Amino acid sequence: MPQLILSTYLFVAVSQAGLRYAMGVNMDKVIIGGGQGFWGDSNDAAIHMVRNSNINYVACDYLAELTLSIMERQKLKNPQTGYAKDFVGLMKEIGKIAYEKNIRIITNAGGMNITSAVEDVSKTLKKQGVSEGYKIGYVLGDDITENIPKMFEEGFDFKNMDDIGDFSEIKNKILNANVYYGHEPIVECLEQGANTIVTGRVADSALFLAPILHELKWKEDDYNNLARGIMAGHLLECGGQGAGGNYQYDWRRVPRMDELGFPIAEITNDDLYITKAPDCGGIICEQSCKEQFLYEVHDPANYITPDVNVDISQATIAQAGDNRVKVDNIKGNPRPDRLKCNIGYHAGYKVATYLSFAWPDAYEKAQYAADILMKKMKRKGLKAEEIHISYVGLNALHLGAADMNPELVKNMNEVVLRIAIRTLTKDEAYKIIPEISPLQLNGPPGASFFGGRAKVQEVIGLWPTLIPRDAVKLTSHILEVK
Amino acid sequence: MAEVYLKDIAHGRSGDKGDTSNVCVFAREPRYYDAIAREVTVEHVREHFGDMVKGEIIRYDVPSLNGFNFVMKHALGGGATHSLRLDSLGKSIGSAFMRMKVKVDG
Numbered sequence: 158m159p160q161l162i163l164s165t166y167l168f169v170a171v172s173q174a175g176l177r178y179a180m181g182v183n184m185d186k187v188i189i190g191g192g193q194g195f196w197g198d199s200n201d202a203a204i205h206m207v208r209n210s211n212i213n214y215v216a217c218d219y220l221a222e223l224t225l226s227i228m229e230r231q232k233l234k235n236p237q238t239g240y241a242k243d244f245v246g247l248m249k250e251i252g253k254i255a256y257e258k259n260i261r262i263i264t265n266a267g268g269m270n271i272t273s274a275v276e277d278v279s280k281t282l283k284k285q286g287v288s289e290g291y292k293i294g295y296v297l298g299d300d301i302t303e304n305i306p307k308m309f310e311e312g313f314d315f316k317n318m319d320d321i322g323d324f325s326e327i328k329n330k331i332l333n334a335n336v337y338y339g340h341e342p343i344v345e346c347l348e349q350g351a352n353t354i355v356t357g358r359v360a361d362s363a364l365f366l367a368p369i370l371h372e373l374k375w376k377e378d379d380y381n382n383l384a385r386g387i388m389a390g391h392l393l394e395c396g397g398q399g400a401g402g403n404y405q406y407d408w409r410r411v412p413r414m415d416e417l418g419f420p421i422a423e424i425t426n427d428d429l430y431i432t433k434a435p436d437c438g439g440i441i442c443e444q445s446c447k448e449q450f451l452y453e454v455h456d457p458a459n460y461i462t463p464d465v466n467v468d469i470s471q472a473t474i475a476q477a478g479d480n481r482v483k484v485d486n487i488k489g490n491p492r493p494d495r496l497k498c499n500i501g502y503h504a505g506y507k508v509a510t511y512l513s514f515a516w517p518d519a520y521e522k523a524q525y526a527a528d529i530l531m532k533k534m535k536r537k538g539l540k541a542e543e544i545h546i547s548y549v550g551l552n553a554l555h556l557g558a559a560d561m562n563p564e565l566v567k568n569m570n571e572v573v574l575r576i577a578i579r580t581l582t583k584d585e586a587y588k589i590i591p592e593i594s595p596l597q598l599n600g601p602p603g604a605s606f607f608g609g610r611a612k613v614q615e616v617i618g619l620w621p622t623l624i625p626r627d628a629v630k631l632t633s634h635i636l637e638v639k
Numbered sequence: 640m641a642e643v644y645l646k647d648i649a650h651g652r653s654g655d656k657g658d659t660s661n662v663c664v665f666a667r668e669p670r671y672y673d674a675i676a677r678e679v680t681v682e683h684v685r686e687h688f689g690d691m692v693k694g695e696i697i698r699y700d701v702p703s704l705n706g707f708n709f710v711m712k713h714a715l716g717g718g719a720t721h722s723l724r725l726d727s728l729g730k731s732i733g734s735a736f737m738r739m740k741v742k743v744d745g
Contacts, residue, residue, distance in 0.1 A: 183727035222657065319657055319712070349641050356644065398652075405733065406667070444650060444665070451708045453654035456699050471703050504721060545716070545723035553725040557689045558735040569731040577723035619657055619719045 182214065184372040187626040189365055189389070190421045190434070192247070193217035193264075194396030196224050200247045202397060202419035202437065207260055210434035212421060213372070215245060215255070216364040217264040218394045225358060226617040228268040228300075228500030229333040239270035245277045248353075252278075253285045255352075258414075261341060262353040263364050269333060271295050275355050279638045291638040293486035294346025294354040298631035301624075302334045308628065315500070318621040327620060330503040336629045337497045339463035343367035345633035360463050365390025369424055383465035384489030388472075389422040392431055392449050392484070393593050396420075399449045400433050403458065406448065413438025429484045430477060441480040450474060450484075459490075463497075467492040494622040504618035505542060506586040509577040510593045510611045511549070514568050515603050522575040522601035523548055529600055530576060530592055539588050541578045549573035579616060586613040646737035649675055651706075653733030656664035658718030660692075660729040661683060665706040671743065672705045684709060687739045709736070717723045 190212045192203030196219040207215060219241035221491030234237030244266030255262055268275040275295045284293055305328070309315065315324040335358035344367050346354045356364070366386035369375075375382045392399050399420035401411035411417075423430040433441050438466045450469065454460045457472040468488040477483040514522040527546050534541075552559035580586040590613070592608040648671040649662040662677065665674040681696045695711030701708065715729045716722035726732075 222655075319659070403653060403730075405646075405737070406665075447665050447704055447706060448650065448652040450704070451661070451701070451706065453656055453661060454650050454663075454708060455656070455659075455661060455699075455710050457699050457708055463694065470699075470701055472701075473703050474704075507720070507723060509723070509725075519702065523692060543717075543723055547725060549725065554731040555735040555738070556724070557691045558687060558738055560738070577725075579721070579723055614720070616720045618721055621657055 186423060186425045187214065187369045187372045188212045188421060188423050189214040189216060189368060189393070191216060191393030191399060191419050192398050193216070193219055193222055194394070194398055195219065196241045196243060198396055200243070200250060202470055203247060204250045205437050206253050206419060206421065206434045207258070209436060209604040210421060212260055214261050214263065214368045214392070216368070216393070217247065217262070217266065218262065218267045218361045218364060219244065220268065220358060220361070222499060222591055223501070223617060225269055225335050225499070226619075227333050228270070229501065230615070232269050234505050237273055240268040240274035241266035242277070244274070245281050248278055248281050249285070252288050255292060256287045257259050261347070261351070261368065263356070263368060265356045265359055265364060267295060269300060269357065271355055271357050274442055275636055277351065278355065279636060282357050282638050288638045290351065292351045293636045293638065294349065294351025295634050295636065296342040296346065296354070296356040296359065296631060297634065299336045299338055299356070299358040300333065301629060302331065304628070305331060305334050305500070313624070315620070315622045318497070318623065324620070327500070327502040328616065332503060333499040333554065333615065334498055334500040336624065337365045337463055337499070337628060338631055339492070340367035342368055342631045342633045344371050346635065347371045349635050351635060361394040362387045362390030362462055363464055365393055365422070366464055373424070373426060380489030380491060381487065382426070382514045383490070384467040385487045385611075387465060387467050388450070388469060388484065388487050389424050389429055393420050393422055395449060395452065397439065398452070399445070400432070401438075401445050404440070404445055404448060406444035410491050411438070411440050426602055429487070431482045431484065433480055441482055443474050443476050443482060444481045446474050446484065452459070461493055461638060462463060463492060465492050479617060493627065496626055498624045500620040500622065502618045502620060504616040505579055505581045506583050506613050507577060507579040507616050508586045508590060508611050508613045509575060510589060511573050511575050511608065512593055512596055513571060513573045513605045514567070514601070514606065519569045519572045520548060520551060522603070523572050525601045526574055526604060527598050528575060529596065530589065534589060536590055539578070541583050543578050543579040545577045547575050549575050553558055583613050626636060640742040642740050642742055644737060645675070645679065645696040645739040645741050646734070646745060648741065649731055651735065651736070653729050653731070655715055655718065655728045658713050658715050660711045660732045662709045662711070662733050663706060664709065665704060667684070669705050672702070674741060674743045675707065676700065679707065679739065682706065683739065684711070684736075688714070688735070
């Protein structure tokens with residue numbers, strides 16, 4: 158059990174929403190939408206959903222595995238950054254109307270700078286005139302970067318979950334260490350009547366489980382229900398991907414993809430339905446839900462989350478109406494003793510360069526250019542950890558599984574040579590950059606350079622490990638907008 | 640027995656966790672489930688991907704969904720930003736998987 162310290166509540170005025178909860182109005186059905194699939198996602202579906210559906214909650218996921226490391230880099234350059242600023246833009250659009258409709262918003266947009274994100278959201282809400290009684294809840298404590306050296310000194314080994322490497326090799330290169338925690342501190346904020354809750358690295362699905370558990374008053378050992386809440390979140394946390402986006406089954410028949418709606422879950426003690434807002438594009442059907450259901454799950458009988466170990470090995474998904482799907486037979490088992498911690502570390506540099514070639518013999522010319530570049534790099538003493546050569550238009554995506562039928566390859570209209578290198582130092586990575594554009598005049602015919610000179614990027618490695626729950630001190634807070 | 644692309648009888652999606660790629664595969668119609676179970680073995684997947692997948696491959700069967708989940712370790716060229724691949728998150732591993740040739744009745 159993480160230690161939950163319900164800390165200083167700055168103000169205690171009771172908002173309209175808070176009053177409703179204080180009066181103990183029971184919900185027997187929770188309707189919750191997924192408003193964002195990642196940092197950089199479109200706001201359109203979330204705006205549509207808040208305006209046009211009867212949701213009680215919208216949860217917005219901004220954090221992929223690497224996002225926090227990128228945010229930490231931003232914050233090192235500018236201490237006011239390090240969170241998903243996009244969320245503030247979204248709040249400009251939906252903050253007021255969500256408050257008026259009593260829709261509560263939960264997000265992990267706080268990233269590596271939760272308090273700045275909260276201040277920014279607060280300012281934005283104030284400008285919209287939604288200050289009276291509005292409460293922003295937030296959760297601190299997932300960032301344990303500063304504790305790592307001490308824990309290591311005390312003998313904690315940070316064993317890599319993928320069984321690679323020794324932690325001592327990366328311990329001096331750490332950027333950030335963040336723990337995936339569960340629903341509890343979000344529930345604490347909800348109990349205090351928070352209208353919007355901003356977190357860092359909570360598990361994506363806990364953003365959804367928290368309000369569902371809170372409203373339906375589920376107990377901590379009600380494993381089957383916890384698992385149902387987690388899977389509702391799992392079906393929603395990738396936004397459009399749960400409603401016909403990235404849909405292999407029949408992408409041509411997804412209606413109005415330009416107005417793609419995001420999925421909405423309706424959950425009670427008995428049923429879980431997935432649907433979407435009225436009057437938007439997208440599709441909710443058996444196949445669209447199935448593709449998202451096992452997405453990024455490993456063992457379906459033991460999908461581990463901080464809240465519960467989920468068993469979907471016997472689950473069923475069935476059409477239950479137009480854009481409406483029913484999900485059943487989700488089971489749960491007690492949660493794991495330890496929490497996952499992802500440690501981001503500096504792991505060198507990389508650069509990717511491109512040069513395009515056209516018919517005739519486009520591929521042969523591109524290969525020849527690659528050969529020239531490799532000879533030059535050898536002569537200039539390039540020290541690369543890894544070099545990856547591929548041909549966009551032929552095999553850059555499917556790699557070894559691509560169709561290399563000689564007839565097809567010979568007749569290609571065009572192909573783009575892509576050379577990517579990974580190095581220990583920035584200077585090494587830079588060596589290849591000035592060599593690309595000269596090949597327009599100095600190499601095989603018709604080479605075309607585009608996009609300007611390539612830029613060297615930092616490589617951030619991820620070190621997943623498991624840590625004891627009591628190594629994390631999570632605290633819930635409320636800021637009242639005034 | 641006719642030979643078809645897996646995409647003709649199945650659909651699915653790929654995802655990433657670190658350097659691990661998972662591909663879920665569902666029969667387009669329940670009648671194809673047995674053919675997928677028979678044809679898309681771990682050995683066949685390993686042969687299909689060759690060097691692209693350097694680690695263990697595990698298949699989980701989920702008959703209640705007419706589906707399977709394939710977990711492929713060390714499959715993304717290092718994962719995260721280590722990977723030098725254009726598709727470092729393996730978004731297209733799902734369609735690469737569906738290029739597999741399988742035998743079906745009729």
